[in-house]
Amino acid sequence: MADSRFDSMRWNTLSSRTIIKDRWVNLRADDCQRADGTMIAPFYVNQLPDFVVVVAVTEDEKFVMIYQYRHAIDKVILEVPAGCLEPGESMEAAAARELLEETGYEAGELTFLGKMAPNASCLSSYAWCYLAEDVRKVDGQKLDETEEIAVVLMAEEELLKALREGRVEQAVHVGALYQALDVRKGRSLTRQNKE
Numbered sequence: 001m002a003d004s005r006f007d008s009m010r011w012n013t014l015s016s017r018t019i020i021k022d023r024w025v026n027l028r029a030d031d032c033q034r035a036d037g038t039m040i041a042p043f044y045v046n047q048l049p050d051f052v053v054v055v056a057v058t059e060d061e062k063f064v065m066i067y068q069y070r071h072a073i074d075k076v077i078l079e080v081p082a083g084c085l086e087p088g089e090s091m092e093a094a095a096a097r098e099l100l101e102e103t104g105y106e107a108g109e110l111t112f113l114g115k116m117a118p119n120a121s122c123l124s125s126y127a128w129c130y131l132a133e134d135v136r137k138v139d140g141q142k143l144d145e146t147e148e149i150a151v152v153l154m155a156e157e158e159l160l161k162a163l164r165e166g167r168v169e170q171a172v173h174v175g176a177l178y179q180a181l182d183v184r185k186g187r188s189l190t191r192q193n194k195e
Helices: 004-009 091-103 156-164 171-194
Strands: 012-021 026-033 039-046 051-058 062-070 075-079 082-084 109-116 127-137 149-155
Touching: 051 091, 051 171, 062 091, 062 156, 082 091, 091 109, 091 127, 091 149, 109 171, 127 171, 149 156, 156 171
Parallel strands: 051 127
Antiparallel strands: 012 026, 026 039, 051 062, 051 082, 062 075, 062 149, 109 127
16 A cells, blocks of 8 residues: 655646557657656556466466567567466466466466566556466367467476576566465465464
């Protein structure tokens, strides 16, 4: 929750206009004014839909990771399954569907990790992050025509090494992975304390 003591820092939007809107981009230009009168015009905001990010762990404690080409940085990078919602779909249903479509793994227990703003300076969307545990392979991939995804399974130590070495480059995916690792560590400590 935002701290109301800082409400005076909000900008006043004087006008807003759509610059381009298509399947991939919904860019608007806002003319804004700060409380001290400073004008910020135009300020561009890409209004993208919210999406889900899924950290999936198999019954035998392997993390389901994917490699996917990202044209903006011209690289094939290591990620977790993720994607946008379908109309009328809940976040949890979208998380299970994206995991199944991109990897062929069915979600077991889903735990909501939180939501994060991928780039709050210029994107309006949030990433809703989930931990899917006890996932199991039940099908082949069902990819969109623009997707080409390679699935890999990683032990926790291998994943931690990849994170430390900066081989997971999507910022939201890094955040979701660390949140999931923290949740799992907390559960493990709770179980140990009960024994």
